[in-house]
Amino acid sequence: MALKLDTRKLQIIDRLVGVPLCAILTLLRRLIGDRVVPEKVELPGNVLFVKLAEQGSTVLAYPAISRALQLVGRENVFFLVFEENRFILDAMGLIPPENVITIRHKQPFELAWQALRALVRIRRKRLDAAVDLEFFSRGSALLTFLSGARQRVGFHTFFGDGPYRGDLMTHRLSYNPYLHTSQIFLLMVAALEQPVPRSGKLSVPAPQIEKWVPDFEPAAGEQDEIRRLLQRETGNDGDPPIVLLNPNASDLLPLRKWPEDRYVSLAHRLLDAFPEIYIGLTGAPDEARPIEAMVRQIGSPRCFSLAGKTTLRQLLVLYTLSELLITNDSGPAHFAAMTQIHTLTLFGPETPALFGARTPRAITIWQALACSPCVNAYNNRQSSCTNNVCMQKTTVDRVFDEASKVYMARVAKHEVLR
Structure with a gap:
C-alpha cells in the first residue's frame, strides 16, 4: 500500500x-x-x-x-x-x-x-x-x-x-x-525595491496596509445554485437567515479544535434564541461522517450538514448568502474575510495578532494564556502540547454572547436597508 x-x-x-x-x-x-x-x-x-x-x-x-x-x-x-x-x-x-x-x-x-x-x-x-x-x-x-x-x-x-x-x-x-x-x-x-543588508534587517517603517483582503465576487448563477442547494437541505423554499458552524472535525489540526460537544451546545442555544435561523455545518468530504453525527445530536429540522456537498469555491459563494460563520483558526476564517459575512474565529495555540483576518467583520476570541501561542514560525508550527486548554477555556456562553451580538446587529442593519 x-x-x-x-x-x-x-x-x-x-x-x-x-x-x-x-x-x-x-x-x-x-x-x-x-x-x-x-x-x-x-x-x-x-x-x-x-x-x-x-x-x-x-x-x-x-x-x-x-x-x-x-x-x-x-x-x-x-x-x-x-x-x-x-x-x-x-x-x-x-x-x-x-x-x-x-x-x-x-x-x-x-x-x-x-x-x-x-x-x-x-x-x-x-x-x-x-x-x-x-x-x-x-x-x-x-x-x-x-x-x-x-x-x-x-x-x-x-x-x-x-x-x-x-x-x-x-x-x-x-x-x-x-x-x-x-x-x-x-x-x-x-526587499526587492531597496538595499537589504547582510544582517537581514530592513530599516523601514512597518508597512501600512489599506486593503488587507480581496473581494470575492460570485460569477453569474453561482448564488442561485447555492440557494437551490440550501432549499434542498433545509426544506425551506424561502430565504431564511443562515448561520454556519465549521467544527473542523478532522484530526489534521487537533490543537486548534474547539470540542465538538460545545458546537452542539452552541447550536442548541442559537436555535432556541433565534427561531428564524437555520444552522449549517460545513466541512471537507472526509469530515462528512462526524459532521452528520453532530447534526443528529443537535436533532433539529433547522440544522443540516453541508460537509462534502460543496466545492471550495461554492463554499465562498455560500458565505455571500449567510449571516455568520463560527470557526476555529483555519482556512475558512480567511476565505470568509473575502466576503460580507461576519466571522467569529476561536484562536488557541496561535495568536490573532499575527494571523487574524483584518476586516471590520472579523471578530476573534482568544484566551491569551501564558502558554499561548505555543505554535509559531520558529518551531515549524509544532507543539509538545497534548491538551489544548487554550481552546477548552473558551466557553459556549462566551461564543453565544458574541454570536448573538453580531447576528442582532446584522438583522438591525437589514431592517434599516429595507
Missing part, C-alpha cells in the same frame, strides 16, 4: 531530506558564488511566489501579491503551490491561471516527480526574482534556490533562532514575530 502524505509526514520529510539537501546546496552556492548583491537594487521584470501550503496564509499574502502586480505587471507574476491549494488563488483572481504552477503530493515519489516537473517549467520562465513565503520550510527554500531566480527573498536563521534551512537566499530577512503576517509578506516584496 502506497504511503499517503499528510501534514505530519510532510514535516518529517522536510526535516530528514530537506536539512542535508539545504546543507549541500549551501556549500555549492559558496563554491560558485552569487552575482547578486542585495545592497544594490535591481528591480525585477518578473516574480515567483512560493507558498505551497496553508490556503488561509495565501489570503494573508494579498497585499504582497498586489504590490508585485504593481511592480512587474499581472502577466509577470507567478505562483508555486500544492495543487489542492490553488483554488484560493483562482478565487482571489489576482494571478493569471496559466501562471499558477502546481505540485501534487499525495505520495512521496509523486511529490518528488512533481517538484522536478515544476522546476523545469519554472526555469523556462527565466525568472528575475523569487519570494519564499513559507517561514522556515526547507522544501520551499530548495525550490526557491533551484528556480534559477537571480534574486531570492526568504527568511534566514542568523543565530539558530529557527529551523536550519541553509543559506540559499540572496536577500536574507530576519523574521519579525511582532508584525502581522500580511505585513511580513509585504516586506518581503519590499
